[in-house]
Amino acid sequence: MNLLQIERLTKCFGTTSVLRDLSFTVEVGKQVALWGPNGAGKTTLLRCILGLLPFKGTIRLDGYDVRQQGKTVRRLIGFVPQEVAFYPTLNVGETVAFFACLRGLDFRIARPILEQVGLADRIHQPTRTLSGGQRQRLALALALLGDPLLLLLDEPTASLDMHSRSEFLTYLESLKQQGKTLIFSTHRFEEIEQLAGRVLFLENGRLEADTTPALLKKRLFQAAQHACLRLQLPAVQHAKALQTLQAKGFDACINSHGLEVRVPRDRKALPLLLLDRAGFEIIDFELHA
Amino acid sequence: MRKAMLSSPSLAPEIVGLLARKELHDALRNRWFMLYTLVFTLLTLVLSWMGLASGQRYGLVGFGRTTASLINLVMLVVPLMGLTLGALSLAIEREQGTLLYVLAQPITAAEVLLGKLLGLAMALTATLSIGFGLSGLLLAWQGSTVGVGAFIGLLGLSILLSIFSLSLGLLFSGALPRTAAALGSALFAWLLLVFLGDLGLLGSVLVLHMPIEQLFVLSLLNPLQVFKFTAILLLQGDLQVLGPAGQYAMHTYGWHLLPLSIGLLGLWAFLPLLPAYLFFRQRGAL
Numbered sequence: 001m002n003l004l005q006i007e008r009l010t011k012c013f014g015t016t017s018v019l020r021d022l023s024f025t026v027e028v029g030k031q032v033a034l035w036g037p038n039g040a041g042k043t044t045l046l047r048c049i050l051g052l053l054p055f056k057g058t059i060r061l062d063g064y065d066v067r068q069q070g071k072t073v074r075r076l077i078g079f080v081p082q083e084v085a086f087y088p089t090l091n092v093g094e095t096v097a098f099f100a101c102l103r104g105l106d107f108r109i110a111r112p113i114l115e116q117v118g119l120a121d122r123i124h125q126p127t128r129t130l131s132g133g134q135r136q137r138l139a140l141a142l143a144l145l146g147d148p149l150l151l152l153l154d155e156p157t158a159s160l161d162m163h164s165r166s167e168f169l170t171y172l173e174s175l176k177q178q179g180k181t182l183i184f185s186t187h188r189f190e191e192i193e194q195l196a197g198r199v200l201f202l203e204n205g206r207l208e209a210d211t212t213p214a215l216l217k218k219r220l221f222q223a224a225q226h227a228c229l230r231l232q233l234p235a236v237q238h239a240k241a242l243q244t245l246q247a248k249g250f251d252a253c254i255n256s257h258g259l260e261v262r263v264p265r266d267r268k269a270l271p272l273l274l275l276d277r278a279g280f281e282i283i284d285f286e287l288h289a
Numbered sequence: 290m291r292k293a294m295l296s297s298p299s300l301a302p303e304i305v306g307l308l309a310r311k312e313l314h315d316a317l318r319n320r321w322f323m324l325y326t327l328v329f330t331l332l333t334l335v336l337s338w339m340g341l342a343s344g345q346r347y348g349l350v351g352f353g354r355t356t357a358s359l360i361n362l363v364m365l366v367v368p369l370m371g372l373t374l375g376a377l378s379l380a381i382e383r384e385q386g387t388l389l390y391v392l393a394q395p396i397t398a399a400e401v402l403l404g405k406l407l408g409l410a411m412a413l414t415a416t417l418s419i420g421f422g423l424s425g426l427l428l429a430w431q432g433s434t435v436g437v438g439a440f441i442g443l444l445g446l447s448i449l450l451s452i453f454s455l456s457l458g459l460l461f462s463g464a465l466p467r468t469a470a471a472l473g474s475a476l477f478a479w480l481l482l483v484f485l486g487d488l489g490l491l492g493s494v495l496v497l498h499m500p501i502e503q504l505f506v507l508s509l510l511n512p513l514q515v516f517k518f519t520a521i522l523l524l525q526g527d528l529q530v531l532g533p534a535g536q537y538a539m540h541t542y543g544w545h546l547l548p549l550s551i552g553l554l555g556l557w558a559f560l561p562l563l564p565a566y567l568f569f570r571q572r573g574a575l
Contacts, residue, residue, distance in 0.1 A: 085386030
């Protein structure tokens with residue numbers, strides 16, 4: 001049974017087309033990933049489904065027209081944006097109570113919903129003092145208010161560190177097990193493999209592929225000779241570790257994720273061995289396509 | 290059955306009330322709001338004290354002198370308070386990202402706009418009530434009771450003026466993408482309404498040799514002028530003090546003038562809401 005039906009969706013900002021003639025459906029209980037480079041139209045698509053942007057074409061959720069019945073549609077959707085901004089004047093409990101009341105729910109729902117995401121002990125804490133991971137978990141709690149039919153998540157782990165990301169993905173994994181319908185955008189292929197049964201590959205606002213994670217991986221990465229290794233070390237060791245790797249001929253850099261090294265597919269562990277032997281403290285690592 | 294339960298009105302009073310309470314909660318913690326309340330209260334107390342001091346010298350004690358002084362204070366300060374608070378409200382939330390999150394909930398742009406207006410209007414009513422209340426207590430403590438009706442009436446008119454200023458501020462906030470642009474436009478509108486409007490009117494009369502009736506109609510285009518002559522009507526019962534235009538208005542409309550002018554100010558109070566809604570619905574959280 002189709003929960004979401006999108007027909008000939010087109011969205012332009014001025015003369016720039018951001019979404020071009022998209023048509024697809026999503027069935028109840030399925031987890032769908034939106035994948036594509038920056039500017040592909042993933043966020044715009046999610047905002048159109050929420051009825052936050054005017055668009056051409058038709059979007060229907062559970063039979064309701066987003067353009068005509070936007071308020072009703074939004075009652076059926078839980079949304080987690082990429083970077084959540086909460087009201088700085090409210091604490092965690094007040095925030096949940098406020099958004100519960102906006103959805104016509106009892107404000108006493110705050111405690112059980114916070115227990116669900118492991119934030120019950122933070123109920124009196126001001127939202128401005130929450131860590132990035134806690135904020136995303138609070139956003140997930142708010143998205144789950146009223147048990148919506150569809151969860152939309154816009155790069156929900158983009159601003160999280162490795163630990164928080166892994167923790168957040170565990171919550172999403174449990175929602176997947178419960179059969180919740182999810183549509184999420186991401187840049188990380190491992191998240192797609194972990195959560196999604198279907199991938200919509202967007203590029204320049206067009207739906208380039210509607211496929212499975214396995215097939216997309218085959219199509220995109222078969223020919224790739226290199227992978228990206230992200231290393232987490234104590235910040236004070238970053239510069240020296242970078243020098244060590246570059247001296248050995250590796251293409252490496254420091255960015256917000258830590259130390260990132262381009263490694264040949266058949267020698268992925270080499271930087272780990274080199275740094276370990278040189279006495280660096282490797283806290284964690286991730287491998288990306 | 291489920292579909293019937295899910296259908297939502299586009300303007301639900303409980304949602305507007307919830308957003309208004311949230312706005313009031315935030316306004317009472319806003320340092321601009323605190324500063325405005327403090328300044329307005331201090332100025333009303335100073336004006337009341339000065340009115341009392343000069344009145345007692347001539348054996349006069351009453352609300353009338355203070356009410357007359359407060360008209361100018363309200364015309365200067367209340368539009369500034371309303372315009373800036375209104376202009377900041379949506380624009381700041383848009384920049385912070387909270388507006389996107391709120392609009393992703395089952396609510397409409399009209400509910401957000403009305404909730405904000407109601408909440409901010411309650412906050413400004415509290416500011417005005419504190420200023421007028423303390424001033425009234427000071428006058429009553431000195432034994433004045435004469436002219437108390439006009440004094441309370443001025444409070445009512447000031448509330449209407451604050452709603453107009455908030456609505457206009459919300460128009461800038463809803464239409465412009467950046468806080469700085471919304472705030473700049475609000476300050477320019479304040480300047481236009483308070484100072485340049487008067488000068489423009491005066492200049493037009495001199496240059497165009499405008500007849501009295503046209504001058505009167507033109508003055509109605511500035512809600513601050515409407516506030517001024519309504520307040521004077523409340524205080525004195527006629528508009529002689531405004532010269533030929535005032536005499537023309539009294540002669541033409543007679544005793545209808547007061548209810549008409551209150552109605553006009555009420556209309557002005559909510560008029561900017563329509564374009565504010567249209568712009569806000571179009572721009573949304575972006």
